[in-house]
Amino acid sequence: MASTFGEIFRIHTFGESHGGGVGVVIDGCPSRIAVSEAQIQVELDRRRPGQSEIVTPRNEADRAEILSGMHDGLTLGTPITILVRNTDQRPAAYDEMAASYRPSHADFTYDAKFGIRAASGGGRASARETIGRVAAAAVARQVLDVFHPGIEVVAWVKSIQHLEASVDPATVTAEAVESNIVRTGDAAMVEPMIALIKAVRADGNSVGGVIECVIRGCPAGLGEPIFDKLEADLAKAMLSLPATKGFEIGSGFAGTQLTGREHNDAFRMQDGRVRTTTNHSGGIQGGISNGENIFFRVAFKPTATIMSSQQTVTADGQNTELLGRGRHDACVLPRAVPIVEAMATLVLTDHLLRQRSRVGG
Amino acid sequence: MASTFGEIFRIHTFGESHGGGVGVVIDGCPSRIAVSEAQIQVELDRRRPGQSEIVTPRNEADRAEILSGMHDGLTLGTPITILVRNTDQRPAAYDEMAASYRPSHADFTYDAKFGIRAASGGGRASARETIGRVAAAAVARQVLDVFHPGIEVVAWVKSIQHLEASVDPATVTAEAVESNIVRTGDAAMVEPMIALIKAVRADGNSVGGVIECVIRGCPAGLGEPIFDKLEADLAKAMLSLPATKGFEIGSGFAGTQLTGREHNDAFRMQDGRVRTTTNHSGGIQGGISNGENIFFRVAFKPTATIMSSQQTVTADGQNTELLGRGRHDACVLPRAVPIVEAMATLVLTDHLLRQRSRVGG
Amino acid sequence: MASTFGEIFRIHTFGESHGGGVGVVIDGCPSRIAVSEAQIQVELDRRRPGQSEIVTPRNEADRAEILSGMHDGLTLGTPITILVRNTDQRPAAYDEMAASYRPSHADFTYDAKFGIRAASGGGRASARETIGRVAAAAVARQVLDVFHPGIEVVAWVKSIQHLEASVDPATVTAEAVESNIVRTGDAAMVEPMIALIKAVRADGNSVGGVIECVIRGCPAGLGEPIFDKLEADLAKAMLSLPATKGFEIGSGFAGTQLTGREHNDAFRMQDGRVRTTTNHSGGIQGGISNGENIFFRVAFKPTATIMSSQQTVTADGQNTELLGRGRHDACVLPRAVPIVEAMATLVLTDHLLRQRSRVGG
C-alpha cells in the first residue's frame, strides 16, 4: 500500500511536515537485535536540516523516540515505532503557497488526487517523510550485522549539475564520504561542488545531480526471479524518493553502447568461489545477487522550490506568479546520500529475510 | 511476492520455458468487461518469436487458452487464467549449458539461490515468462477502455547501440511503430537498425538499446504519494523485465544538468484546465500524475546468450569455455516493445482501480 | 503481516502495555472525511479500564492524540496515526510474573517464539493493544457514514457463564446496551450478571461468556467469493481478539441440527427487493452479504490472570506456584463489546472500499 514498503521487514511511514510529527512503524523485525536510540540518532543527524552551511537552515534536532517494540535495548519481535516530533514550524511561510501551486512540486497533484492537502510545510510531500525511512534503516542495519555481518552500503555524490566526481565503488569508504559536507568521495571536487551550490543558492536557483551507491559483501542468492528482482526493488526504492528522475544499475544506459561480447561478465573460479572478471551486471543477474559488488546511480532533479518568481496558477484556477519562500535546500544531494543508503539497506534486509524463510531442511 | 504484481488488479505469472506451459492468473479484474481470446492473441503475436527476420527463429504459435474467469465473452470478476502451452522445445540445445553457466545470464544465480534450476530453455528466466504479462495487459487494456476511455500507451525503439531514432512522444502513433519490424518510430532509422541487428547476429554477437514509452490521456491523480509513486511502480515494472539496466522518467539523467529555474514546469490555465508549459516532470509530480503526457525510457543490455566462445565456469566449479547455442534474439528490443507497453498498462490499470476505491461520497 | 489488518482500509497497531504508548497507523483512509478526536475518545472511553465497578481498576484516561493524516478536522488521505500514551504503569506488580509463566496466558508462547518478552504489563499480549483497533474503527465509522449511510453495528453481552440474555438482533439498540455497565441488551439480566461478576472477583476467580453482534443496513454484495469471504474475515477479526475461543455466524453450530429444508432461507420479493423469509444464513451467502441482517457470536474464555494460586513453571524450567497480581478484569466481556463492534466495523469498511474499486464503468 501507499505508505508501506517491504514484504517481511516491512515499514510503514507516517506524518506530515507540520503537525504532530513524523515517524515509522517497523513490522517483521526479528527479535533480540540490539538497537539503541543513539544509533538511530546518528543516521537522523546525517539527514537533518541545519547540519552544514550548504543545506536548508530549518533547524530541527529531529530527536527520535522509540515508542514500542524494544525492551532493555533489544527488539521484541513486535512492531517498533519511532516518532520524531515536528518543532520548527513556520506555517506563515506557506500562506502564499497554500493559495498557489509551486511549479514541479506536488501541490497540484495532491489536490487533484485527494481534493485536499496540508499546504503548510509541504505536508506529506516534504522530505521530512524520509525521517521514518532513515530511522527504520538504522534498525535494519543492526539486523544485517547480526544475520550476515560484513555487508557495507556506501553512497556518495557522483555529480552536481556538470561537476562530476571520480570515485571507485570498490574502494571508497564511508569515512571519506562523510569527511566533507557535500558528501562526495572525490576530495578534488569538494570545493568546486560547495562553491556551485552556494552560487546557485545566492542566485535564488537550485541544482540537481547524481548519487552513486555500492553494496559490498552481499551474499549471492538475494532477490526474487520475476517481479521482485533485486534491481527492480532497488529501482522502486530509489524512485520513491522525492526529486528522483532516474535509476541505473551496473552498466546502465551506457551499457547499451556495448555489444554482448564486450558486456558479458566472464565467470572464473577464484579462491574456490565463482567470481566474474568484469562487473557490467552490477552484481545482479536475473534479478538475483551474484556475490559481486552491487552498484547503481540515482538522478535527482534540481529542487523545485526556488527563491525566484515563477509562473503558476492558483488553487482556484487563476494564472499568477509565485515567489518561493520557506527554507529549502538549493541542492538536496548532500542530505540525500544517507537516504539512498537507507533505502538500499531496507531492500537488502527484506530480501535477506525473504531468502531465510525458504532455505530448506 | 516473487511472481505477483499489482495491488488490486493483481497478476500472478507462472511457468518455465520448457515444460507444461506459461501463463498468468489475474485476480481483481472488474466484472462484465468484454475480453476476447483474439484480443489477447494480437498482443501475444506482437511479442512471439519467429515473427520477423530479425528475431529468434524459435517458432511457437503461443496460442492463448482462457481457462477461467470468463463467461460468454465477459469477465466474471473471478480469477482469469490464461495458459500458453510450450510446444517448440529443444532441450538438447541446452545440455552443454546445463553443465556450464552462461556469462551474464541467470544460470549461476538461480543455482546460488535455489540449489536447483530448470536449465532447459532457461527455465523461468526465459523471456517466455513475459507471455503471462502481455496476456494480462491485454485484459487490463479492456478495463482501461471501459473505466477511462482514451488512455494511449505507445512504446518504440529509441536507440539500438549507437543508432538513435528521432521520435516525438506527443505525436508518435502505434501504427507508425508497428509498420516496421524493428518497431522504431523514426522511418529513417528502420533500415540502419535492421542492418545493424543482422550484422551483429552474423558476427555471433548481440546489441542492446533504449525503449521509450509514452502514456497519453492519463487523468490527473493516479499514483500514491510515498512508496507506490507512479514513477516508482513504473520503474519497478520496467526493471523487472529481463535484460533491463536503467529507467528514467521525464528529464531523467539529462535533467541533472539543468537548474531549477530551467527545469520547473510552469503552470498555466488552458481550456479551463491546469496545464504545464513544459514537461520535464514527465507527467508525474510527487508520485502522482498531473494530466500531462507520461514518458519514460528503459535501457536494455545486449543479449547475454551469444554465439561466441566465452570464458565461464561449470556448475561443479571448473573453469571452462562455452559457446552459446539455442535460438536467441541478437537484439531483444523489437520484441520488448509490446512488453514495455504491457507493463505500463498493468501499472496504470492497478493505480486506476486503487484510486477508484478511495474516491469519496 | 502480524500487526496489519485489512486490504485497502489497512491498519497497523503498535505498542506494549508498558512503555511509550500504544496506537495505530491507518493507511488507505479516503480523504475529506470529517473525524474528531472527540469521536475517537468516545469509543476509547467505552473500552477503557476504570469505567465502572465491574472492570479493572487500572485507571488510565487513554487520551488519543492524532499525530498525522488530518488537517482542519478532515482526513488528508495520508496515514492517520493515533497515539495513546501509557500512564498508569506499575511494573513492580509484574516482577513475579516475569519469572514465572501465567497459566493460559501468552507468557510462555512469546518466549518460545521470540526468545524475549516484555513481561511488564503483559507487553503486546495485553488487551491495551486493542486501543489501536478501537481508535481506527472510530475513523472507519465516519467513512461508512459518508460512503454508505445507515449501517449500524451493535454488539452486546449474550451470556456470562451460565447466565444468558434474551435479545432480539433485529431491534436491540446501542442505547439499550450502553445503558447498563455489563452491556447486555436484556434488562432482566443486568443485575444477575453484575452480581455474578462481583462474586467471582471476590473469590479471586474469573468468568467468560458470549458476545453477540448484529450489522444492520449492510448493502448486498460485500465480501469476496473465496478466501476473503465476509464471514471468514469476520471470523479472523474476532479470533484475533484476546481470549476468544469461538465464532459462529447465523445458525452457527446449532444449525447443524437442522435439515436443508428447514435451514434454507426462502427468497421472496418485498418492496421491489430480494429478501429472505428466514435468516439462518446470518446475512451472508457464498461469502457475500445478501442485504439481510448479519449477526454472529463470539466466545470469550474466562480471564487467564486470576487472583488464586496456580501451578506453573518458571522461565528457567522449574515447577512452581504463582498467585496472580496486577489489575485485571474478572470478566472481560463488558469492555469487549466495543472491541467486537470495532473489529466488525473495520471488516465492513475494508470490504466496502474493496467493492468500490471494482464496480464498473
Next chain:
Amino acid sequence: MASTFGEIFRIHTFGESHGGGVGVVIDGCPSRIAVSEAQIQVELDRRRPGQSEIVTPRNEADRAEILSGMHDGLTLGTPITILVRNTDQRPAAYDEMAASYRPSHADFTYDAKFGIRAASGGGRASARETIGRVAAAAVARQVLDVFHPGIEVVAWVKSIQHLEASVDPATVTAEAVESNIVRTGDAAMVEPMIALIKAVRADGNSVGGVIECVIRGCPAGLGEPIFDKLEADLAKAMLSLPATKGFEIGSGFAGTQLTGREHNDAFRMQDGRVRTTTNHSGGIQGGISNGENIFFRVAFKPTATIMSSQQTVTADGQNTELLGRGRHDACVLPRAVPIVEAMATLVLTDHLLRQRSRVGG
C-alpha cells in the same frame, strides 16, 4: 486478495465448476522439495465426487497436471501450477437454476456483487474450487515433512445432525478415519451416520454436522501475536470453506461455562519440556502454538441444493418455486474431511515459513 491465501507459502486458486478447469498456483514454496503427481492425486481422490455410495455421483477423475515449478520431481522454488480439467459437465441441469436463485446458495449474492455469474455448475461457488486447495496442501505436506518432520494433521466427522461420534483427538489415526466412507473416527457411529445420510437423501433433503481436526507434533512458537494469530488464521481458513457456519478451538463455546480456575491449563515440566496438564487452550495461547495438540471444530450447515421444491425468486425479480436438480451431496461432511485437513496444513506451513524468516543469527 480474494483468491489468495497465505503470506509466504501463498496459494492462488482459480477456475469455475464448468469451463476450462480448476487449479492453483503456489508461490513461495521452498526449492528442492520432492513432490509427485501421485501424492497430489491421493489427496484429490479423497475429496473427489463419486468415491462412495453416500456422495454425489458426479463422476470426475480429477486428474492433476503439474504445469510448472517442478523439475525431475523436485520443486524449483518457482510458482507451481496444478491444473485439473473439468470433464463431466452437464450444463442443462442448471438451466432452470440460471433463471432462479437457489435458496441459501451463492446465486443471488454473486449477481448482487458482480452483475454476472457463471450459473452452470455453480461457477466459482462450486465446491470444485477446493480442488486447488487440496492440491496445494499436498505440496505443503511435503514441505512440512522436510522442514519439521512429525507434524500430523487428522480430521474426522464429529457429528452429523444429531448423531455424535466419540473420538479422542490424542489418539485417533488417519487410518481409522479413512477406513469408513463417512470418515468418522468412531466405529460405532459409521452405520448410523451412513443410514442417516441415505434416508435424508431419499427424502430429497440434506444434513450438516461438525468436523473436528487435531494437529499433533506442532512445535511451540508458530503464529503471530496480533491479527495473524494461529487460531485466527485457522478460523479464517475454515470459514472460507463453503457451507461453514462456525469455528471453535480448544474449549470453544463450552469453555464459557467454566471459571478461570477450572479453565486455566497449569504448566508443569515434563521430560525437560514445558507442558500443560490440561489443554482447554487447544494448543494455542496468545495466538502462538505452545507445543500441545491443536484441535478445533468446524460447523457445516446442511447442503443448500436439495431435491425439494422451495420458494424463491427469479433473476428478474418474480416470486417462483424451484426444484433442485444436478448432482449434489446430501451431506458434504465425508468429502469435507480432507479439505479441512488441507486448510489446516496450508496455515501451518505458511506460519512455519514465516517463523523461519525471523529466527535470528
